[in-house]
Amino acid sequence: MNAQKNLNTSRPLDVLGKSLNSQVLIKLKGGREFRGVLNSFDMHMNLVLNDAEELESGESSRRLGVVLIRGDNIVYISPE
Amino acid sequence: MNAQKNLNTSRPLDVLGKSLNSQVLIKLKGGREFRGVLNSFDMHMNLVLNDAEELESGESSRRLGVVLIRGDNIVYISPE
Amino acid sequence: MNAQKNLNTSRPLDVLGKSLNSQVLIKLKGGREFRGVLNSFDMHMNLVLNDAEELESGESSRRLGVVLIRGDNIVYISPE
Amino acid sequence: MNAQKNLNTSRPLDVLGKSLNSQVLIKLKGGREFRGVLNSFDMHMNLVLNDAEELESGESSRRLGVVLIRGDNIVYISPE
Amino acid sequence: MNAQKNLNTSRPLDVLGKSLNSQVLIKLKGGREFRGVLNSFDMHMNLVLNDAEELESGESSRRLGVVLIRGDNIVYISPE
Amino acid sequence: MNAQKNLNTSRPLDVLGKSLNSQVLIKLKGGREFRGVLNSFDMHMNLVLNDAEELESGESSRRLGVVLIRGDNIVYISPE
Amino acid sequence: MNAQKNLNTSRPLDVLGKSLNSQVLIKLKGGREFRGVLNSFDMHMNLVLNDAEELESGESSRRLGVVLIRGDNIVYISPE
Numbered sequence: 001m002n003a004q005k006n007l008n009t010s011r012p013l014d015v016l017g018k019s020l021n022s023q024v025l026i027k028l029k030g031g032r033e034f035r036g037v038l039n040s041f042d043m044h045m046n047l048v049l050n051d052a053e054e055l056e057s058g059e060s061s062r063r064l065g066v067v068l069i070r071g072d073n074i075v076y077i078s079p080e
Numbered sequence: 081m082n083a084q085k086n087l088n089t090s091r092p093l094d095v096l097g098k099s100l101n102s103q104v105l106i107k108l109k110g111g112r113e114f115r116g117v118l119n120s121f122d123m124h125m126n127l128v129l130n131d132a133e134e135l136e137s138g139e140s141s142r143r144l145g146v147v148l149i150r151g152d153n154i155v156y157i158s159p160e
Numbered sequence: 161m162n163a164q165k166n167l168n169t170s171r172p173l174d175v176l177g178k179s180l181n182s183q184v185l186i187k188l189k190g191g192r193e194f195r196g197v198l199n200s201f202d203m204h205m206n207l208v209l210n211d212a213e214e215l216e217s218g219e220s221s222r223r224l225g226v227v228l229i230r231g232d233n234i235v236y237i238s239p240e
Numbered sequence: 241m242n243a244q245k246n247l248n249t250s251r252p253l254d255v256l257g258k259s260l261n262s263q264v265l266i267k268l269k270g271g272r273e274f275r276g277v278l279n280s281f282d283m284h285m286n287l288v289l290n291d292a293e294e295l296e297s298g299e300s301s302r303r304l305g306v307v308l309i310r311g312d313n314i315v316y317i318s319p320e
Numbered sequence: 321m322n323a324q325k326n327l328n329t330s331r332p333l334d335v336l337g338k339s340l341n342s343q344v345l346i347k348l349k350g351g352r353e354f355r356g357v358l359n360s361f362d363m364h365m366n367l368v369l370n371d372a373e374e375l376e377s378g379e380s381s382r383r384l385g386v387v388l389i390r391g392d393n394i395v396y397i398s399p400e
Numbered sequence: 401m402n403a404q405k406n407l408n409t410s411r412p413l414d415v416l417g418k419s420l421n422s423q424v425l426i427k428l429k430g431g432r433e434f435r436g437v438l439n440s441f442d443m444h445m446n447l448v449l450n451d452a453e454e455l456e457s458g459e460s461s462r463r464l465g466v467v468l469i470r471g472d473n474i475v476y477i478s479p480e
Numbered sequence: 481m482n483a484q485k486n487l488n489t490s491r492p493l494d495v496l497g498k499s500l501n502s503q504v505l506i507k508l509k510g511g512r513e514f515r516g517v518l519n520s521f522d523m524h525m526n527l528v529l530n531d532a533e534e535l536e537s538g539e540s541s542r543r544l545g546v547v548l549i550r551g552d553n554i555v556y557i558s559p560e
Contacts, residue, residue, distance in 0.1 A: 010119070012126040015148045025144075028475065029110075029153070030429075039410070045150055046412040052478075064425075067478040068415045070445055070471070071150070073429070075108065078132075078147040090199070092206040095228045105224075109190075109233070125230055151230070155188065158212075158227040170279070172286040175308045185304075189270075189313070205310055231310070235268065238292075238307040250359070252366040255388045265384075269350075269393070285390055311390070315348065318372075318387040330519070332526040335548045345544075349510075349553070365550055391550070395508065398532075398547040428555065430509075439490070446492040452558075464505075467558040468495045470525055470551075473509070 016041045019079045024049070027075045034069065035060075035080070045071030096121045099159045104129070107155045114149065115140075115160070125151030176201045179239045184209070187235045194229065195220075195240070205231030256281045259319045264289070267315045274309065275300075275320070285311030336361045339399045344369070347395045354389065355380075355400070365391030416441045419479045424449070427475045434469065435460075435480070445471030496521045499559045504529070507555045514549065515540075515560070525551030 019038045026034040026049070033056075036049025047069055054062040099118045106114040106129070113136075116129030127149055134142040179198045186194040186209070193216075196209025207229055214222040259278045266274040266289070273296075276289025287309055294302040339358045346354040346369070353376075356369025367389055374382040419438045426434040426449070433456075436449025447469055454462040499518045506514040506529070513536075516529025527549055534542040 010128075012120050012122050012128045012148055014120070015128050015146060032475070040412050040414070042412050048410075048412045048415050064476075064478045066415060067476050068412055069476045070474045072152070072472070073475050074150045075112070075153050076144075076147050076149045078144045090208075092200050092202050092208045092228055094200070095208050095226060152232070154230045155192070155233050156224075156227050156229045158224045170288075172280050172282050172288045172308055174280070175288050175306060232312070234310045235272070235313050236304075236307050236309045238304045250368075252360050252362050252368045252388055254360070255368050255386060312392070314390045315352070315393050316384075316387050316389045318384045330528075332520050332522050332528045332548055334520070335528050335546060392552070394550045395512070395553050396544075396547050396549045398544045432555070440492050440494070442492050448490075448492045448495050464556075464558045466495060467556050468492055469556045470554045472552070473555050 013041070013043065013045075015079065016045075016047070016077065019077075023080045025078045025080055026069065027078075028069070028073045029075055030073075032073075033058075034064075034067070036064075036067065039066075042071070045074050045077075047071065047074075047077075093121070093123065093125075095159065096125075096127070096157065099157075103160045105158045105160055106149065107157075108149070108153045109155055110153075112153075113138075114144075114147070116144075116147065119146075122151070125154050125157075127151065127154075127157075173201070173203065173205075175239065176205075176207070176237065179237075183240045185238045185240055186229060187237075188229070188233045189235055190233075192233075193218075194224075194227070196224075196227065199226075202231070205234050205237075207231065207234075207237075253281070253283065253285075255319065256285075256287070256317065259317075263320045265318045265320055266309060267317075268309070268313045269315055270313075272313075273298075274304075274307070276304075276307065279306075282311070285314050285317075287311065287314075287317075333361070333363065333365075335399065336365075336367070336397065339397075343400045345398045345400055346389060347397075348389070348393045349395055350393075352393075353378075354384075354387070356384075356387065359386075362391070365394050365397075367391065367394075367397075413441070413443065413445075415479065416445075416447070416477065419477075423480045425478045425480055426469065427477075428469070428473045429475055430473075432473075433458075434464075434467070436464075436467065439466075442471070445474050445477075447471065447474075447477075493521070493523065493525075495559065496525075496527070496557065499557075503560045505558045505560055506549060507557075508549070508553045509555055510553075512553075513538075514544075514547070516544075516547065519546075522551070525554050525557075527551065527554075527557075 024038050036052030039048040039050045041047040052064040052067040053060040104118050116132030119128040119130050121127040132144040132147040133140040184198050196212030199208040199210045201207040212224040212227040213220040264278045276292030279288040279290045281287040292304040292307040293300040344358045356372030359368040359370045361367040372384040372387040373380040424438045436452030439448040439450045441447040452464040452467040453460040504518045516532030519528040519530045521527040532544040532547040533540040
């Protein structure tokens with residue numbers, strides 16, 4: 001299966017590589033949401049957003065500018 | 081037992097390999113559910129869904145398109 | 161003690177090896193229960209059930225067919 | 241201290257080795273309790289009980305027979 | 321700093337080595353308390369108490385005799 | 401992707417290196433917030449703030465001076 | 481960045497080395513607070529306090545004398 005997998009599929013974090021300098025939506029454990037431009041990430045899913053804002057009910061509730069989010073808080077990341 | 085196991089049984093993550101490009105249902109800790117087409121996964125169960133939607137009471141509540149879900153949130157994955 | 165242990169006792173996961181292709185009851189953290197036929201498992205207790213159903217108060221509440229359960233959610237596994 | 245410790249004291253899991261084939265009481269995180277005959281254990285405190293029952297307020301609430309308990313759920317184990 | 325530390329200070333678990341065969345108070349996550357005679361411990365803070373009792377509001381609520389407590393539940397240990 | 405990543409992007413913790421001796425806002429799991437001057441950090445995101453204060457509703461509720469925050473509590477860090 | 485970091489900044493746990501034999505305030509997950517004289521620590525932030533007391537609303541609620549606190553419970557440590 002591994003050989004087949006390597007040929008036919010990408011790795012999950014490749015989605016982050018493709019999203020650099022683009023806007024992403026981040027959902028954290030507990031429900032917090034952030035939107036911002038992905039600046040960097042590592043294999044723990046630690047990531048830095050630029051022009052970041054925290055959202056409540058989809059509306060901006062706090063402008064953070066640059067923010068480093070610790071990866072273990074993340075539920076999902078979705079490119080927008 | 082190991083020899084017997086290797087002969088007679090598959091490994092749990094083989095189910096993900098067989099589900100690539102097919103629709104899966106994902107249940108997360110806390111109860112969140114997602115449905116989408118499995119695009120990639122790794123050994124931590126980090127995975128990417130395409131055409132993903134978040135579900136509430138089995139109905140689509142949010143269309144996410146592409147979403148990277150962090151594996152440590154996952155309770156179960158079921159091919160549909 | 162180790163020598164004595166190796167001679168006289170089995171390892172806990174041997175119970176899973178003996179339960180392959182048999183029905184098991186799975187209890188998860190938070191109280192969720194599943195019943196199904198054990199198809200595969202690994203050392204993290206990730207496991208795949210066939211003919212799986214989720215239970216509420218001992219009754220089937222949802223038929224899942226094939227399901228991969230992430231091992232870190234598991235409280236106990238009992239062969240039936 | 242290490243030398244002194246090795247001479248004068250045993251290791252905590254030795255209590256499990258001495259309890260094989262004897263009845264033990266298991267308390268889990270969240271308050272669940274089990275009583276059964278210890279059949280096997282490993283260094284993660286994964287363990288198998290035979291003739292196991294789940295307890296509520298000290299009374300048997302569910303007979304499980306053989307049960308594999310995942311070690312990370314355990315608060316304490318007490319030989320009876 | 322390391323050299324200075326090794327000369328001037330002890331290591332935290334040395335307190336457990338000095339408490340062997342003496343009474344200790346154990347506080348667990350969630351608030352549970354135990355008192356007993358420390359019989360053994362390891363580097364994960366797994367430990368065995370003899371003559372152990374569970375406490376409620378400082379009073380004995382359950383006599384456990386010998387008990388193996390899994391280290392990851394522990395908040396603090398205090399020699400008495 | 402790795403080569404491209406190394407050329408074009410920085411690593412998330414570089415944001416902390418650039419924030420040394422500057423004021424940062426720290427959000428912890430559970431909602432606690434701190435503001436202070438970043439004095440040091442390590443790869444676990446353990447960090448030391450000088451002139452630190454704990455915030456409630458954005459207002460200073462407790463002056464701590466020097467504080468070492470354990471990295472596993474951190475949700476995000478934002479330079480101000 | 482690493483070279484610059486090693487030259488210009490200290491490591492977070494250095495704050496603990498400098499606080500040996502001095503009074504510190506400890507905040508735990510869940511809100512518990514302790515005050516005492518730091519006797520020892522290790523890289524997991526396991527630490528021993530002498531003359532320790534547990535605090536409620538900043539007042540002493542329980543005198544513990546010597547206490548070993550397991551590092552994974554700690555939110556922050558502040559020298560006083």
